[in-house]
Amino acid sequence: MAETAAVVQAQGTDPGDVGPVGVVGAGVMGVSLVHALLAAGLDVVLHDRDPGALDAAPGRVRSARRVARLSRGRAGAEQEGALRVVGDLAELAGCGLVVENVTEDEQVKEQVHRDLDRVLDGRTVVAVNTSAVPITPLAVLGAHPDRVLGAHFMNPVATSQMVEVVRTAHTSDRALGVLTGVLDRLGIAMTVVEDVPGFVINRCLMMFVNEAAALLDDGVATPAQVDRLFRGCLGHRTGPLRTADVIGIDTIVDTLHVLAAHHGPERFTPSRRLVAMLEAGELGRKSGKGFYHYEEDWT
Numbered sequence: 001m002a003e004t005a006a007v008v009q010a011q012g013t014d015p016g017d018v019g020p021v022g023v024v025g026a027g028v029m030g031v032s033l034v035h036a037l038l039a040a041g042l043d044v045v046l047h048d049r050d051p052g053a054l055d056a057a058p059g060r061v062r063s064a065r066r067v068a069r070l071s072r073g074r075a076g077a078e079q080e081g082a083l084r085v086v087g088d089l090a091e092l093a094g095c096g097l098v099v100e101n102v103t104e105d106e107q108v109k110e111q112v113h114r115d116l117d118r119v120l121d122g123r124t125v126v127a128v129n130t131s132a133v134p135i136t137p138l139a140v141l142g143a144h145p146d147r148v149l150g151a152h153f154m155n156p157v158a159t160s161q162m163v164e165v166v167r168t169a170h171t172s173d174r175a176l177g178v179l180t181g182v183l184d185r186l187g188i189a190m191t192v193v194e195d196v197p198g199f200v201i202n203r204c205l206m207m208f209v210n211e212a213a214a215l216l217d218d219g220v221a222t223p224a225q226v227d228r229l230f231r232g233c234l235g236h237r238t239g240p241l242r243t244a245d246v247i248g249i250d251t252i253v254d255t256l257h258v259l260a261a262h263h264g265p266e267r268f269t270p271s272r273r274l275v276a277m278l279e280a281g282e283l284g285r286k287s288g289k290g291f292y293h294y295e296e297d298w299t
């Protein structure tokens with residue numbers, strides 16, 4: 001049924017009619033999204049509660065741009081969009097679409113959505129970029145549940161092919177149209193699914209990552225062998241452990257906690273290996289070491 005809805009709503013609103021895109025959260029995903037939006041010629045207003053993350057964001061967007069040029073990804077717009085970095089959430093008023101990318105924690109997200117509802121007028125569409133947090137409880141916190149939907153982006157956004165979109169029972173056609181318009185501009189397709197914790201991708205992917213990490217403790221294979229098997233036998237592009245490093249081990253563990261809270265601990269309790277990596281600060285690419293070592297400067 002949702003798939004039909006996606007086809008019916010494929011007509012997106014021209015982002016030019018929508019105004020700047022607001023981005024909340026200047027972490028791994030926020031920065032990746034800002035880079036993609038600017039490259040597509042869209043203006044962006046970026047907010048984070050951490051001044052350090054905000055200060056670092058323009059430099060990290062420039063790094064993402066350098067990497068994208070080297071890897072010759074999708075052609076960008078002739079004229080890049082403009083970035084405005086703001087310490088006050090209220091400055092997102094006037095954005096046509098706001099994408100929330102804060103930490104994968106239900107309570108943190110709830111507070112942000114209460115605050116967004118206070119500062120935005122009813123016309124601004126709000127997309128939740130989350131790995132597993134259900135969208136409906138966030139939508140009904142505010143006075144305009146019709147403007148809220150889920151948009152589970154893949155990282156890096158600029159080269160990703162598809163977004164997993166979550167339409168709740170409240171989401172309006174208009175909200176879906178605004179998001180569709182922006183995704184069209186980014187050159188990214190979407191598949192619309194129902195609102196369950198973890199949706200499709202992470203209800204499956206997190207089990208792969210967790211189990212692959214547990215295999216290492218059992219001495220069955222090295223990280224390189226695990227990923228090699230997934231690439232060679234199943235045609236995956238990277239393999240679960242390299243993917244986990246790109247996502248961030250902290251976000252992986254947070255996501256498993258959300259999944260365990262909703263689906264029960266049997267399948268989703270983080271493995272000892274993941275917890276040990278988190279405690280050691282081995283967070284993947286963002287800290288320089290995860291399942292693999294990274295030399296590039298993340299900041």
Ligand SMILES: NC(=O)c1ccc[n+]([C@@H]2O[C@H](COP(=O)([O-])OP(=O)(O)OC[C@H]3O[C@@H](n4cnc5c(N)ncnc54)[C@H](O)[C@@H]3O)[C@@H](O)[C@H]2O)c1
Pocket residue numbers: 024025026027028029030047048049050053100101102103104105108111112129130131132152153154155246247248251255
């Ligand atoms: N990392 C990935 O590959 C990936 C992919 C898809 C979706 N996601 C989801 O995107 C979201 C962000 O993930 P991430 O990897 O960028 O996390 P991250 O830890 O790198 O960044 C989170 C950012 O949110 C900010 N933040 C926290 N609370 C805030 C608040 N109250 N107001 C404003 N800013 C706040 C933090 O300061 C931080 O900069 C999560 O929900 C995650 O599950 C992540």
